[in-house]
Amino acid sequence: MIIKxxxxxxxxxxxxxxxxxxxxxxxVDENLQPxxxxxxxxxxxxxxxxxKLNGEFIIQKTNSEQNQLIISFIGYHSDTIEVLNNxxxxxxxxxxxxxxxxxxxxxxxxxxxxxxxxxxKIETITATELTKAACCELAGCFETQMSVQPKTTNIIxxxxxxxLLGLSGVYNQILIDGNPIISGLNYTYGISSIPGTIINKISxxxxxxxxxxxxxxxxxQINIALKExxxxxxxxxxxxxxxxxxxxxxxxxxxxxxxxxxxxxLHTTQxxxxxxxxxxxxxxxxxxxxxSLYNKWIxxxxxxxxxxxxxxxxxxxQRIGGQINFNITENKGSSYIYGQVVEFxxxxxxxxxxxxxxxxxxxxxxxxxxxxxxxxxxxxxxYLANQTNYNIKIANILNWKTHKLVSGINYTRFNLNENxxxxxxxxxxxxxxxxxxxxxxxxxxxxxxxxWKSNNLQLITGIRADQHNEFGLFIIPRGLVKYNFxxxxxxxxxxxxxxxxxxxFSEHTHLLASNKNIIIDENLKPEKAINxxxxxxxxxxxxxxxxxxxxxxxxTDFSNQIHPDYHHNPIEIHVHNFDGNSKSNSFQIEIALExxxxxxxxxxxxxxxxxKLYENENKYSLPLTSKHHLLNTISYRPVDKNWYFxxxxxxxxxxxxxxxxxxxxxxxxxxxxxxxxIVNGQFTIKLPKSKLDIxxxxxxxxxxxxxxPIISWQNxxxxxxxxxxxxxxxxxxxxxxxxxxxxx
Numbered sequence: 001m002i003i004k005x006x007x008x009x010x011x012x013x014x015x016x017x018x019x020x021x022x023x024x025x026x027x028v029d030e031n032l033q034p035x036x037x038x039x040x041x042x043x044x045x046x047x048x049x050x051x052k053l054n055g056e057f058i059i060q061k062t063n064s065e066q067n068q069l070i071i072s073f074i075g076y077h078s079d080t081i082e083v084l085n086n087x088x089x090x091x092x093x094x095x096x097x098x099x100x101x102x103x104x105x106x107x108x109x110x111x112x113x114x115x116x117x118x119x120x121k122i123e124t125i126t127a128t129e130l131t132k133a134a135c136c137e138l139a140g141c142f143e144t145q146m147s148v149q150p151k152t153t154n155i156i157x158x159x160x161x162x163x164l165l166g167l168s169g170v171y172n173q174i175l176i177d178g179n180p181i182i183s184g185l186n187y188t189y190g191i192s193s194i195p196g197t198i199i200n201k202i203s204x205x206x207x208x209x210x211x212x213x214x215x216x217x218x219x220x221q222i223n224i225a226l227k228e229x230x231x232x233x234x235x236x237x238x239x240x241x242x243x244x245x246x247x248x249x250x251x252x253x254x255x256x257x258x259x260x261x262x263x264x265x266l267h268t269t270q271x272x273x274x275x276x277x278x279x280x281x282x283x284x285x286x287x288x289x290x291x292s293l294y295n296k297w298i299x300x301x302x303x304x305x306x307x308x309x310x311x312x313x314x315x316x317x318q319r320i321g322g323q324i325n326f327n328i329t330e331n332k333g334s335s336y337i338y339g340q341v342v343e344f345x346x347x348x349x350x351x352x353x354x355x356x357x358x359x360x361x362x363x364x365x366x367x368x369x370x371x372x373x374x375x376x377x378x379x380x381x382x383y384l385a386n387q388t389n390y391n392i393k394i395a396n397i398l399n400w401k402t403h404k405l406v407s408g409i410n411y412t413r414f415n416l417n418e419n420x421x422x423x424x425x426x427x428x429x430x431x432x433x434x435x436x437x438x439x440x441x442x443x444x445x446x447x448x449x450x451x452w453k454s455n456n457l458q459l460i461t462g463i464r465a466d467q468h469n470e471f472g473l474f475i476i477p478r479g480l481v482k483y484n485f486x487x488x489x490x491x492x493x494x495x496x497x498x499x500x501x502x503x504x505f506s507e508h509t510h511l512l513a514s515n516k517n518i519i520i521d522e523n524l525k526p527e528k529a530i531n532x533x534x535x536x537x538x539x540x541x542x543x544x545x546x547x548x549x550x551x552x553x554x555x556t557d558f559s560n561q562i563h564p565d566y567h568h569n570p571i572e573i574h575v576h577n578f579d580g581n582s583k584s585n586s587f588q589i590e591i592a593l594e595x596x597x598x599x600x601x602x603x604x605x606x607x608x609x610x611x612k613l614y615e616n617e618n619k620y621s622l623p624l625t626s627k628h629h630l631l632n633t634i635s636y637r638p639v640d641k642n643w644y645f646x647x648x649x650x651x652x653x654x655x656x657x658x659x660x661x662x663x664x665x666x667x668x669x670x671x672x673x674x675x676x677x678i679v680n681g682q683f684t685i686k687l688p689k690s691k692l693d694i695x696x697x698x699x700x701x702x703x704x705x706x707x708x709p710i711i712s713w714q715n716x717x718x719x720x721x722x723x724x725x726x727x728x729x730x731x732x733x734x735x736x737x738x739x740x741x742x743x744x
């Protein structure tokens with residue numbers, strides 16, 4: 001094989017003259033005959049091209065993260081070529097499907113892959129995968145995988161969180177293009193503020209992540225990589241409409257001026273009809289109106305010298321939920337008709353600038369600022385808040401031998417002003433107030449990535465020192481190790497710690513919907529935990545069959561974990577520190593199959609055990625978490641057809657519910673929920689000549705819904721009104737249709 005590749009290079013090399021940020025190449029078959037119209041594109045990207053009649057191609061390399069090219073041709077095995085920073089030519093031959101061709105990384109029909117070269121387990125949802133469902137917003141982009149589970153935190157306003165390892169979403173870190181700017185208010189509604197069409201890929205790190213982005217990634221990290229400039233697509237249009245009457249539209253525009261490249265994306269969501277299918281007088285779906293702007297600028301070349309990227313985002317959103325006759329003009333804040341209203345504006349600005357001195361030395365500066373201004377009503381309770389997040393990080397990167405050392409300093413500031421007013425408080429005598437914050441954290445970090453044995457053995461050791469202006473010094477060590485027994489057999493292990501401060505109202509706004517008084521029993525300390533992780537990956541390659549088996553086990557031990565206590569008093573919610581044993585155990589197995597390059601099947605099972613141990617050794621399982629979760633996905637993509645079909649099925653086991661035994665019998669609920677199934681499907685037609693995709697789908701095909709999710713819905717201004725026991729779907733079967741149109 002080596003001799004053959006050398007012979008290919010001797011034959012083809014004279015054809016190429018290289019541009020500074022272009023990769024040129026040629027695709028041939030086993031007999032060195034050119035393959036015209038072969039598909040060439042960057043892994044995890046919408047940047048691609050096709051080969052000419054002579055097999056040659058040119059493709060732009062826009063950033064340093066693009067280092068794997070996917071090359072495919074009908075009737076031949078797809079291949080993946082690793083492109084190093086100093087590599088300018090690609091010469092490869094494809095084998096016909098009758099013969100075996102094992103590759104290192106492939107973006108197969110599942111559209112999800114695990115990076116086999118990193119000690120950190122990184123599961124990537126590709127742009128291809130994101131087209132397998134409607135994916136209207138970030139929270140809807142996880143239907144086809146098991147690692148991240150979106151959970152509803154407020155049924156009336158349909159706010160959600162992204163849960164890793166079964167724990168609350170506040171324990172994982174959400175990044176926007178690597179910038180840790182999401183927390184507090186923009187966490188609560190932030191995951192719904194990002195349209196799915198502007199997402200290029202999603203990288204999920206279960207368990208511990210790098211210390212470079214901060215210490216609050218206790219259960220993991222979710223990095224949202226947004227779209228970049230695409231020279232092969234001037235305009236992109238996405239239109240969406242569902243059976244509830246909700247409408248969405250996205251328009252992208254790509255352009256360049258001089259050495260600058262840019263993409264501008266506009267998005268709007270318009271409200272659905274007023275629907276109350278369970279006849280409880282409350283809307284099943286909030287009336288949501290949203291307008292957003294996304295703009296990314298790129299300058300320079302990541303291979304040398306100066307490179308900078310700047311992101312501008314702006315969001316204006318309004319959500320209205322509550323009783324179906326609620327009128328925002330007449331009833332907002334009143335006790336006549338119950339309603340919840342959230343209106344906010346959120347501008348954001350990010351920049352990442354790097355300068356590469358040579359092949360061994362570079363420096364990066366990352367900055368971000370986010371502002372969130374919110375006015376909201378939860379029944380008669382008014383919540384006014386504004387928040388500013390700042391982040392700046394300077395890092396020095398040193399490549400030495402086969403290793404990499406990154407060290408730097410970081411400054412973050414979290415400034416929150418919040419005020420709570422009770423328009424009519426004579427019945428419940430609520431006494432709680434907003435909790436303003438001005439947190440300042442000065443940090444130093446260093447992280448070394450060691451590679452031995454041709455990168456088969458990798459060790460990452462990192463330490464971070466955080467100086468908090470109120471809570472003092474925190475030292476956060478982390479270690480991750482990976483060993484490749486072979487190209488297709490990998491084991492990983494991780495251990496380390498994390499911490500975060502607790503934001504009661506900004507991250508748990510659903511508490512404001514309760515008519516109970518909220519009592520903070522003591523000064524709340526930072527939450528702290530240690531996480532341990534083990535991952536095993538085994539891949540098998542046969543004729544017409546590829547199989548990958550993944551095993552994960554993660555254990556999280558908290559030394560302080562704060563949970564609002566609903567149980568001990570029917571008219572009060574107590575919030576306090578818990579320095580006893582609080583643990584989470586997560587086990588997951590996943591089997592992914594790809595048959596004859598057309599059919600992708602995935603089976604996954606997740607087991608969770610999340611509990612507290614009190615002084616008397618009584619074990620208390622935390623509510624609203626299922627111990628058992630099954631997932632099956634099927635993706636059928638005929639290679640000679642212009643259509644494909646995707647389906648995913650979830651089984652969710654019973655969940656322990658919030659204790660309601662102190663309520664009157666009419667307002668009590670069972671101690672456990674029912675298990676249930678959710679089935680989603682989508683059919684897509686591709687019209688290549690028109691560059692048009694038409695997609696038709698259905699969510700919750702079997703129409704399963706939780707019965708009477710709102711406790712005491714008949715009297716929303718009464719003592720026992722409660723929206724906290726949400727364990728299943730609350731809206732029924734949803735059909736949708738949409739189009740994606742590209743114009744070059």
